Amino acid sequence: MKAGTSVLTVKIEINPRVHIGLISMHAGAPRKNGGLGFAVEGPTASIKTTSAPDLGVFDRRPKPMREREIERLRDQLEQIKQQLDLPSAATFEIAGGFLTHCGMGSGTAIKLACIEGLLEINHRTTGRKELIRLSGRGGTSGVGISTYFDGGFAFDLGVVGGKSDHFVPSSIGAADTLPLQLHRQSLPDWPLGLCLPRKCEPKTQEEEIEFFRRATPLPSVKSYEAAYVAVFQVLASLMEQDYRSFCQAISAIQESEWKRLERAEYAPHVDHTDKALRELGVDCVGMSSLGPLLYFFASSETLERVRAHSEQLDADIFLTVPNNSGRRMTSI
Known part of the structure; x- marks a missing residue:
């Protein structure tokens, strides 16, 4: 310089x-x-x-x-x-x-x-x-x-x-x-939480590549099923801002073949944590990407209850809300 x-x-x-x-x-x-x-x-x-x-x-x-x-x-x-x-x-x-x-x-x-x-x-x-x-x-x-x-x-x-x-x-x-x-579209201001089970070891890039290699391709009917849930349930519920239907859609997508295979990479910890979150009263639980991060929607009162039980869950809990603006840049 x-x-x-x-x-x-x-x-x-x-x-x-x-x-x-x-x-x-x-x-x-x-x-x-x-x-x-x-x-x-x-x-x-x-x-x-x-x-x-x-x-x-x-x-x-x-x-x-x-x-x-x-x-x-x-x-x-x-x-x-x-x-x-x-x-x-x-x-x-x-x-x-x-x-x-x-x-x-x-x-x-x-x-x-x-x-x-x-x-x-x-x-x-x-x-x-x-x-x-x-x-x-x-x-x-x-x-x-x-x-x-x-x-x-x-x-x-x-x-x-x-x-x-x-x-x-x-x-x-x-x-x-x-x-x-x-x-x-902007996401409605629905409170949610993120849950990272401590017993789940995150995947390295090499492990992610290996997972894709052995898990794909899927049978075509499995893609058709995922597309139906994605469009007729997830997308439709968001466009109508129907919280109850959205939560049902998130639960349904967990049953799709690709998501099932992703979740299986962390068995049984993810399923145990999912069950524990539901027992605490959350409205739905999903796994983000190839995990092991879980996300869940619930009332503010229930979210606080989940956070208070983080040690029993053996997980790190982050309470948050949707972001509808993207990254923020400032000059110093």
Whole structure:
């Protein structure tokens, strides 16, 4: 960096997303993947990007990424800097309670925030599609990229290419085209909680890839069943803002084949925790993405009761609300 150059800092606050489920996971279909989910307020993380002579990534969270994951992110950001011929490098400091590898969508949100921060300190403007392309995300489901920018509920129809029986997680599922978004809306202000069972060990990227390899493709009828629940139950109940029907839909999606296989990865702990939450009076329980994070909707009084029982549940409990605005950026 040249002498006299001002140091610029940009801070981006990101939110978790709940991924309700993937849909088209069978071979030979005109489109594959597709998904639905929504953003929540917390726990959040902040990514502080500061101009610097050399590029560095520092994860200050209590539970940081693994060192090889940090190195991979650093290498990707360095490649973007060189590809776009950006004059300034940067340091990226990640802080907050937003957890990694548990179903909150941190990988997509952190990477997009780092890229946005890098472009911002270099006074480089670009559109969403280019940011997403640079991130390499969105090939499996468009929920994470949609909620990063806008929050709310998102439903997409995946990408063309279903005739291939090769399915991979979002961490490596880059696509030439973005998933086709069917619907987006603000989520009603329904209180909810997040539950992370302590006995469930989160999956590594390699374990996620292996799960997709052995679990796919599904029989086509299983995708049809998931699509019916996703459209006629989850989507319809949200469009009508029918809380009771929405809770019934979340319960129904847990019985779909893909979600059943995901939940089975954490047997019996997830099912035991699910049962305990229901006994405490919650209205529905679902598992986000490949888990092990559970999400549940209930009255405010019931949510507080769940939080008070966190030790009996042997789980970390976060009470939150929907986020309908997406990430927040400020210059420091």
